Amino acid sequence: MYFFDPHIHIAARTTDDLAAMARAGCVAVGEPAFWMGYDRRSVGSFYDYFRQLTEWEPKRAADYGIRHYAWLGINAKEAENVSFAREVIAVLPEFLDRPDALGIGEVGLHKCTKNEVTTLLGLIELAMQRGEQLLFHTPHLEDKYKGTRMILDLLRADRRVDHSRVCVDHCEEHTIRHVLDEGYWAGITLYPTTKATPERAADLVEIYGQERVLVNSSADWGPSDPLAVPAFIQVMRRRGHGESQIRRLVYENPLRFFNQSCRFTFHAPEHS
Amino acid sequence: MPVPPSAAKTFDREFLMIRSRLLDLAAALDRIERAEGPIADHARFESIHRSLEALASAGPDRAERIQLLFSLPYDENWRTPSGELTERRSSEGGKKG
Numbered sequence: 001m002y003f004f005d006p007h008i009h010i011a012a013r014t015t016d017d018l019a020a021m022a023r024a025g026c027v028a029v030g031e032p033a034f035w036m037g038y039d040r041r042s043v044g045s046f047y048d049y050f051r052q053l054t055e056w057e058p059k060r061a062a063d064y065g066i067r068h069y070a071w072l073g074i075n076a077k078e079a080e081n082v083s084f085a086r087e088v089i090a091v092l093p094e095f096l097d098r099p100d101a102l103g104i105g106e107v108g109l110h111k112c113t114k115n116e117v118t119t120l121l122g123l124i125e126l127a128m129q130r131g132e133q134l135l136f137h138t139p140h141l142e143d144k145y146k147g148t149r150m151i152l153d154l155l156r157a158d159r160r161v162d163h164s165r166v167c168v169d170h171c172e173e174h175t176i177r178h179v180l181d182e183g184y185w186a187g188i189t190l191y192p193t194t195k196a197t198p199e200r201a202a203d204l205v206e207i208y209g210q211e212r213v214l215v216n217s218s219a220d221w222g223p224s225d226p227l228a229v230p231a232f233i234q235v236m237r238r239r240g241h242g243e244s245q246i247r248r249l250v251y252e253n254p255l256r257f258f259n260q261s262c263r264f265t266f267h268a269p270e271h272s
Numbered sequence: 273m274p275v276p277p278s279a280a281k282t283f284d285r286e287f288l289m290i291r292s293r294l295l296d297l298a299a300a301l302d303r304i305e306r307a308e309g310p311i312a313d314h315a316r317f318e319s320i321h322r323s324l325e326a327l328a329s330a331g332p333d334r335a336e337r338i339q340l341l342f343s344l345p346y347d348e349n350w351r352t353p354s355g356e357l358t359e360r361r362s363s364e365g366g367k368k369g
Contacts, residue, residue: 143343173336
């Protein structure tokens with residue numbers, strides 16, 4: 001079955017991973033800008049990273065028949081220094097104008113501090129000015145519930161936000177209902193120990209439906225699995241879900257969501 | 273969505289996995305019991321015990337309730353009318369951003 005991985009950090013993965021993903025049916029990926037494991041010390045470091053996401057990684061993925069799309073932004077872990085974050089935000093428009101840029105992401109909260117909120121409001125403002133889609137990172141572990149609710153509060157307070165063009169990612173059992181109830185897309189991330197397993201993701205789909213749900217690996221440089229979406233497909237099959245329902249979750253839904261970006265183009269593999 | 277499977281069929285499918293994970297859990301708690309010295313983070317240990325109580329209780333929302341037991345509280349009045357944060361509490365722990 002063809003699938004999208006709508007959230008994966010290809011820059012942190014090997015070409016072996018790309019080959020395995022392609023063999024498993026992956027035809028497109030979304031790569032959000034994120035934390036590289038260390039805090040960057042200059043805007044130039046971010047500039048080069050954005051070039052990697054919009055120039056080099058699309059070429060690497062294309063070698064395996066995978067279309068690569070990027071989200072640009074400054075992640076919550078590097079958002080504490082507000083003046084530095086503003087400098088990074090100032091270079092974003094150059095990259096958002098590139099053909100495979102989907103919008104602003106992944107942005108959000110980490111420890112839910114005042115400075116993180118200030119930076120996040122600056123990113124939302126840029127998105128609203130440019131009519132960009134938004135992809136939100138929600139915090140880890142004990143901070144997730146509080147941070148997710150705070151992000152929803154910020155979005156609700158801005159009447160310019162089109163909820164159908166926003167994905168709130170890394171949803172789990174205690175946050176997904178809040179996200180879906182307000183009309184956003186809900187991302188479910190499949191991780192071995194944190195976030196959701198393929199089995200729990202299937203539970204969430206069975207409980208909350210598949211209408212605005214995206215399933216992703218968020219595979220990066222830490223414990224994660226670039227073949228997590230195929231593992232989810234297998235779990236869904238084992239539980240008796242039909243192929244068309246599974247395809248909707250792993251192919252049609254990300255296509256619908258990505259397609260709201262004004263720059264998005266995609267040729268379905270069956271039509272190539 | 274497919275027709276929901278029977279509870280009996282679901283139980284058969286999940287039994288060995290539940291057994292395996294309960295044994296993993298029990299063995300990890302035994303490991304802590306055998307280890308020397310006190311536990312530094314009593315709040316987390318307490319959360320584990322409250323989660324075990326939630327696990328043994330009835331209802332279709334155990335996973336959500338356990339998630340909330342491991343979550344910091346959310347204050348819906350976290351912003352003042354001027355938009356400022358009323359609370360700056362943050363927890364420790366370095367995870368990926």
